[in-house]
Amino acid sequence: MAITQLSAFLENTSGTLCDALTTLTEAGVNIRALSVADTKDFGILRIIVSDIEKTKAALSNDTLVKETPVIAVKMNDKTGALKEVLSIFKAEKINVEYVYAFTGSAQGDAYVVLRVDELEKAETILAQNNIKTLNDSDITDYLK
Amino acid sequence: MKRYYQPEVETASYEEIRQIQNEKIVKQVRYVYENVPYYRNLMEKKGVTPDDIKSVDDIKKLPFLSKDDLREAYPYGLLGTDLKNCVRIQSTSGTTGKRVVAFYTQKDIDMWEECCARAIVAAGGTEEDVVQVCYGYGLFTGGPGLNGGSHKVGCLTLPMSSGNTDRQIQFMMDLQSTILCCTPSYAAYIGESLAEQGYKPEDNKLKAGIFGAEPWTEEMRQEIEKSLGIKAYDIYGLTETSGPGVAFECEEQTGMHINEDHFYAEVIDPKTGEVLPDGEKGELVFTSLDKEGFPLLRYRTKDICILSRKKCSCGRTHVKMTKPLGRSDDMMIIRGVNVFPSQIEAVLLKEGYPPNYQIVVDRVNNSDTFDIYVECTPAMFSDIIADMQAKEKKLNLAMRSMLGIGPKIHLVAPKTIARSEGKAVRVIDKRKLH
Numbered sequence: 001m002a003i004t005q006l007s008a009f010l011e012n013t014s015g016t017l018c019d020a021l022t023t024l025t026e027a028g029v030n031i032r033a034l035s036v037a038d039t040k041d042f043g044i045l046r047i048i049v050s051d052i053e054k055t056k057a058a059l060s061n062d063t064l065v066k067e068t069p070v071i072a073v074k075m076n077d078k079t080g081a082l083k084e085v086l087s088i089f090k091a092e093k094i095n096v097e098y099v100y101a102f103t104g105s106a107q108g109d110a111y112v113v114l115r116v117d118e119l120e121k122a123e124t125i126l127a128q129n130n131i132k133t134l135n136d137s138d139i140t141d142y143l144k
Numbered sequence: 145m146k147r148y149y150q151p152e153v154e155t156a157s158y159e160e161i162r163q164i165q166n167e168k169i170v171k172q173v174r175y176v177y178e179n180v181p182y183y184r185n186l187m188e189k190k191g192v193t194p195d196d197i198k199s200v201d202d203i204k205k206l207p208f209l210s211k212d213d214l215r216e217a218y219p220y221g222l223l224g225t226d227l228k229n230c231v232r233i234q235s236t237s238g239t240t241g242k243r244v245v246a247f248y249t250q251k252d253i254d255m256w257e258e259c260c261a262r263a264i265v266a267a268g269g270t271e272e273d274v275v276q277v278c279y280g281y282g283l284f285t286g287g288p289g290l291n292g293g294s295h296k297v298g299c300l301t302l303p304m305s306s307g308n309t310d311r312q313i314q315f316m317m318d319l320q321s322t323i324l325c326c327t328p329s330y331a332a333y334i335g336e337s338l339a340e341q342g343y344k345p346e347d348n349k350l351k352a353g354i355f356g357a358e359p360w361t362e363e364m365r366q367e368i369e370k371s372l373g374i375k376a377y378d379i380y381g382l383t384e385t386s387g388p389g390v391a392f393e394c395e396e397q398t399g400m401h402i403n404e405d406h407f408y409a410e411v412i413d414p415k416t417g418e419v420l421p422d423g424e425k426g427e428l429v430f431t432s433l434d435k436e437g438f439p440l441l442r443y444r445t446k447d448i449c450i451l452s453r454k455k456c457s458c459g460r461t462h463v464k465m466t467k468p469l470g471r472s473d474d475m476m477i478i479r480g481v482n483v484f485p486s487q488i489e490a491v492l493l494k495e496g497y498p499p500n501y502q503i504v505v506d507r508v509n510n511s512d513t514f515d516i517y518v519e520c521t522p523a524m525f526s527d528i529i530a531d532m533q534a535k536e537k538k539l540n541l542a543m544r545s546m547l548g549i550g551p552k553i554h555l556v557a558p559k560t561i562a563r564s565e566g567k568a569v570r571v572i573d574k575r576k577l578h
């Protein structure tokens with residue numbers, strides 16, 4: 001299963017990230033995970049949120065927003081989980097575009113988000129290897 | 145089918161055309177000198193007399209006329225004959241400053257309409273055709289010019305004027321128009337409206353369109369040709385010289401033949417005024433060789449283009465001009481290369497970006513910097529940085545191949561580049577060159 005990540009285009013000027021986060025906070029959006037990638041001119045804000053529709057509505061119409069399915073795995077099920085996932089992907093020639101981590105609500109819970117080029121293939125292989133991935137309802141319910 | 149409206153002139157040899165031009169220019173310069181005190185003054189200031197002009201090679205000795213001269217001489221200062229000999233006035237829209245008012249004798253109108261007739265025949269027009277003219281009628285030259293040309297060819301003419309698209313479509317369908325004359329943007333709009341009303345391109349009887357009076361791109365041509373199921377021809381002209389028909393496209397669609405027996409064209413360096421050889425990019429200058437009412441000599445059009453004498457497969461021998469590549473007012477020289485905002489706009493449209501951009505030119509350590517700010521689009525946006533950088537690079541390469549120099553591309557958020565009511569500030573030149 002995959003979860004939905006939202007990405008937004010941010011200009012690389014001071015305050016744009018702060019403004020975007022303020023907007024979301026004021027709209028009552030709970031940000032579960034966040035990562036920013038940037039170049040000299042612009043940045044891409046990637047977030048996992050409690051409510052996708054509410055988030056999209058809160059951002060102005062002119063903000064470029066994109067939904068992307070990404071894979072999220074829980075890290076402390078067993079040791080070396082990330083390494084295991086990455087070696088499976090490597091063996092299957094699935095490219096990982098980027099990775100970031102976030103923590104869950106329970107003490108010690110950690111999750112990793114992986115953006116891959118072949119999502120369906122990645123999901124099938126992880127299932128075959130009994131590696132559990134999160135879905136959108138996990139994000140809204142289970143991670144409360 | 146008749147291929148040319150006036151084959152004897154349209155396919156005359158270079159020497160024959162030169163001879164026509166030489167005979168006309170000697171008479172024309174004397175005519176202007178004797179009848180237009182404003183221009184005689186300019187000639188006297190330059191120390192040129194009609195005796196100095198023996199052939200078109202001597203045209204370069206004559207003073208230029210600019211839009212400023214037209215303003216200063218408004219309304220009668222450049223009139224070439226008594227008003228009682230004139231039968232028509234046409235005028236520009238006058239969006240910037242004072243409008244241009246041009247006078248026509250009956251002979252001028254006939255010449256102008258013949259030029260338009262050549263364009264219609266070049267687009268495949270015969271007396272069997274139904275020509276729908278949806279250029280504006282009235283002071284604007286578009287409607288009257290093509291209307292007159294259509295009459296001369298003997299086509300059934302629909303003087304629709306512009307607007308009321310539903311009625312345009314009804315007439316087009318019911319009366320089976322075969323040639324459409326309008327601005328390219330209106331042609332594109334009619335194409336969209338036809339599709340919205342459920343018509344397919346093959347449902348109409350149109351075979352050709354003659355489009356001009358505003359800048360348009362090759363991409364736009366392809367779009368119009370597809371949506372209307374026609375071949376789209378470009379036409380060029382300006383009120384100062386007569387109107388549309390100064391130059392027109394043939395089936396080769398690789399530039400517009402200038403009606404050289406009536407208009408002598410030069411391309412000059414807009415900064416120095418020096419005449420450039422064929423094949424070089426510069427400002428287009430027209431000398432009308434036989435006009436009576438408004439006989440402008442060496443009129444600077446501000447349009448930048450290139451002339452070519454390459455043999456054309458259509459059999460016409462008259463020199464060809466490219467579509468205007470920009471306006472001389474807008475020309476920037478960056479790292480020694482002439483750059484026009486219109487070229488940048490064409491690349492953006494081709495690559496799928498909105499034509500909303502800003503060019504910033506500066507000079508750092510004695511070398512020019514060249515940056516283009518472009519608004520990012522939903523189609524362009526990706527969550528992966530490398531993808532976006534690849535797109536930036538593709539745009540940079542497309543710019544480099546069009547302009548000859550590569551700008552630095554900066555993607556900015558949508559709707560962040562200022563849109564002003566009037567002309568947008570497209571270029572910010574921070575260099576202190578003057």
Ligand SMILES: [Zn+2]
Binds near residue numbers: 394401456
């Ligand atoms: Zn030709």
